[in-house]
Amino acid sequence: MTIHERVAALISRLASKRQFPTQGETLFVDLERQAVRSAFIPRSVIESLLGGRGVNMFLLHNLLDESLFPLHPEVPLIFGTGILTSMVPSASRGNATSWSPETGILMDSNAGDYFPSFMKLNGIDHLVLYGKAPQWTLLHFAGREPRFVDAAHWIGLDNIDLRASLAAHFNGVEGKDYGLAAIATAGENLVLTSGIMAGPKAIFARGGPGAKMGSLNLKAVLIQGRSAQLTTFRPHKMRNRDVAQKLMNTSVVKNALKVRGTPFLYKPSRMLGAMGTKNNQETTWTDKLDAENIDPYRNGMEGCFACPVNCRPLNDMSGDANVLHDKYDKGDGPEYVTLGKFGPGVGITEVTQVLRLNNICNDLGLDTASTGSAMAWAMELYQRGILSREQAGIDLTWGNYDAIERLLFMIARREGIGNAIADSSQAVAKGHYPAEALDYLMAVKGLTQSDPHDARILKAFALGLAVATRGMDHLRNRVTLEINAKINDSPDFKAELYGGRVSAEPNSYDGKEIAVRRCENIYAVGDSVGMCRFTTKLFNSPSLPGYEEFVDQIENVTSIVLTRDQIDRIGLNVMGVERLINSRLGVTRKDDTLPRRWFEEAIGVGPYKGEKIDRQKFDAMLTRFYEISELNSDGLPKPEFRRELDAVLEG
Amino acid sequence: MSAPFRINVRLPEPLRDGGLEIVAIETPVQALGELLAVLESRLPDFSATNDELFNFAINGELILHGERSVVLKSGDEVEIVIAFAGG
Numbered sequence A: 001m002t003i004h005e006r007v008a009a010l011i012s013r014l015a016s017k018r019q020f021p022t023q024g025e026t027l028f029v030d031l032e033r034q035a036v037r038s039a040f041i042p043r044s045v046i047e048s049l050l051g052g053r054g055v056n057m058f059l060l061h062n063l064l065d066e067s068l069f070p071l072h073p074e075v076p077l078i079f080g081t082g083i084l085t086s087m088v089p090s091a092s093r094g095n096a097t098s099w100s101p102e103t104g105i106l107m108d109s110n111a112g113d114y115f116p117s118f119m120k121l122n123g124i125d126h127l128v129l130y131g132k133a134p135q136w137t138l139l140h141f142a143g144r145e146p147r148f149v150d151a152a153h154w155i156g157l158d159n160i161d162l163r164a165s166l167a168a169h170f171n172g173v174e175g176k177d178y179g180l181a182a183i184a185t186a187g188e189n190l191v192l193t194s195g196i197m198a199g200p201k202a203i204f205a206r207g208g209p210g211a212k213m214g215s216l217n218l219k220a221v222l223i224q225g226r227s228a229q230l231t232t233f234r235p236h237k238m239r240n241r242d243v244a245q246k247l248m249n250t251s252v253v254k255n256a257l258k259v260r261g262t263p264f265l266y267k268p269s270r271m272l273g274a275m276g277t278k279n280n281q282e283t284t285w286t287d288k289l290d291a292e293n294i295d296p297y298r299n300g301m302e303g304c305f306a307c308p309v310n311c312r313p314l315n316d317m318s319g320d321a322n323v324l325h326d327k328y329d330k331g332d333g334p335e336y337v338t339l340g341k342f343g344p345g346v347g348i349t350e351v352t353q354v355l356r357l358n359n360i361c362n363d364l365g366l367d368t369a370s371t372g373s374a375m376a377w378a379m380e381l382y383q384r385g386i387l388s389r390e391q392a393g394i395d396l397t398w399g400n401y402d403a404i405e406r407l408l409f410m411i412a413r414r415e416g417i418g419n420a421i422a423d424s425s426q427a428v429a430k431g432h433y434p435a436e437a438l439d440y441l442m443a444v445k446g447l448t449q450s451d452p453h454d455a456r457i458l459k460a461f462a463l464g465l466a467v468a469t470r471g472m473d474h475l476r477n478r479v480t481l482e483i484n485a486k487i488n489d490s491p492d493f494k495a496e497l498y499g500g501r502v503s504a505e506p507n508s509y510d511g512k513e514i515a516v517r518r519c520e521n522i523y524a525v526g527d528s529v530g531m532c533r534f535t536t537k538l539f540n541s542p543s544l545p546g547y548e549e550f551v552d553q554i555e556n557v558t559s560i561v562l563t564r565d566q567i568d569r570i571g572l573n574v575m576g577v578e579r580l581i582n583s584r585l586g587v588t589r590k591d592d593t594l595p596r597r598w599f600e601e602a603i604g605v606g607p608y609k610g611e612k613i614d615r616q617k618f619d620a621m622l623t624r625f626y627e628i629s630e631l632n633s634d635g636l637p638k639p640e641f642r643r644e645l646d647a648v649l650e651g
Numbered sequence B: 001m002s003a004p005f006r007i008n009v010r011l012p013e014p015l016r017d018g019g020l021e022i023v024a025i026e027t028p029v030q031a032l033g034e035l036l037a038v039l040e041s042r043l044p045d046f047s048a049t050n051d052e053l054f055n056f057a058i059n060g061e062l063i064l065h066g067e068r069s070v071v072l073k074s075g076d077e078v079e080i081v082i083a084f085a086g087g
């Protein structure tokens, strides 16, 4: 079946009318033929998967032809907004979904800033893009009908210049007048660590979304104005006030997230001896990169659409006489992930150098997690002589700042050794490195680790990274509160939080599957309603908005009534569909694992010196996880669960 | 004569009233739980904020469970660390 036939078959099963007042359309945009079709997601699908990530999975499952390859133009790129996006504080998010060119499995990435909200504000819930545009194209929406604008003028522009040029061309201000998702040169050059920039820093990051968008000859999607009437089923603003109050009264939000943003986590990880250093060969690094040392350069905080938290630190080094002054002496960020990946990850100790690398990545459209990890992998190969000086063409010694900066541009242009790093975890398959290089690849299911936290100590983190459906990524299910002593020391509270007994000891395997299951469910729900991970219950605090607020606002906004158990089940459904998709792409139980290093090499410092992952205990924990997740021994939905999912996906 | 008992406690930003970064505790204590009681009486903001926000590190190593019973001795360095974990 061609994509056109698949789209036609799917539309014949979708609804032709709005299912609730705030529902937006699902638009199917054929970039090759410049044709658009639309439909509405049926209420039964919404009741099982909500929206955003959940419904994106429904669409991908129905449109995916696994006999193709990820960058084939008939494999769609799908943007989706959460069911509450733009209508509830901190629900500013949306997802970009496809078949990942970086990993070969499911690609699904979440971002905020303004693009997802402008989709919703213009009555678009999902945007399914396929077919290769005959020339580089910018898709411009001012209302629901897109214009296919020749983008030749913007090709070769990186994020800073592109956003400035588009602001002038469309005579508006991003965030106020329009939302924008665009690729920079890394995406144009099909770099597998490239993302889709949803703002100066906000990025649909993991799995190579930038390359996927580039493969369709699509430079940007710009959604202008606010043409939709978002009339909710019942007034929802009073309850929004409660949500905002709950957010702002949470200690970690008030005292950490809002003040310095996520770099706070660097210090606890470092002190625990769990800060991934030099491709996880070591696990602690300098205190010079502690969040407070970024203070002199933090000139403000930014945030996503209608989010009261404003957690995103800006940086400005223009007053520092010791740094180079050009367009990279200021920018947006860094997040903790970037601090870790471009600090200890590659052996850098200076704050200003990390800030500059952060600013360059944001401009080139590079995912700092994948790029930093792929670079650290290459540096370890260089250290071990698996990659020679001659092959590298550049001195890849740890901490060689000039080489690292130069490498970012080489990656974006796929030049020299940059071409190998641009292929990320696929570098061996593509013939850049010998097979023995895989021994040092810190990846699961082809995705390098998102955050720099070394999970040999915290077994719940480790299980989460192993089972996450998009690969080695903490944002899908991390039991973040395992790092909190007060919660660990309150067994009854902890049991209530996760719905079962979870060992207090961070390095124990006991009960950790229960906590991962609970987190995976609520985070999948959060992605499907559009709520930010940072402000979803369990990620940073037990006091943040969760199911209670979600069900109330879903009812107020859509008229759909859900119980707490039902919404939790939706989280399980999303995971189930994702596992079905991955199974079609060849994923089996053996892929729910961890990098070799974590099983074989012990942590060498700190209070948990000697800790590593025990294969048998890990395997037993994985079996227990499958059992409570209604998965069979190969990690796929058991027959009854499968029947329920099939009814939603194919009914 | 043995040296007087002293534990230095490094405070995080929300507790740095008037720029005070380190508090010296000279009341002999044997465990972190006892030290917390002393801190609660010394620092007005501490008891209000000592919810899930704070973790403790002893001599640079983070404590993740059994917090109150961690044994202390004179000369230990205690640091209150914001237990922010998600990013």
Ligand code: SF4
Binding pocket: A090, A091, A092, A112, A113, A302, A303, A304, A307, A308, A309, A310, A311, A312, A532, A533, A534, A535
């Ligand atoms: S908490 Fe931060 S990342 Fe999340 S929606 Fe708000 S501003 Fe955006």
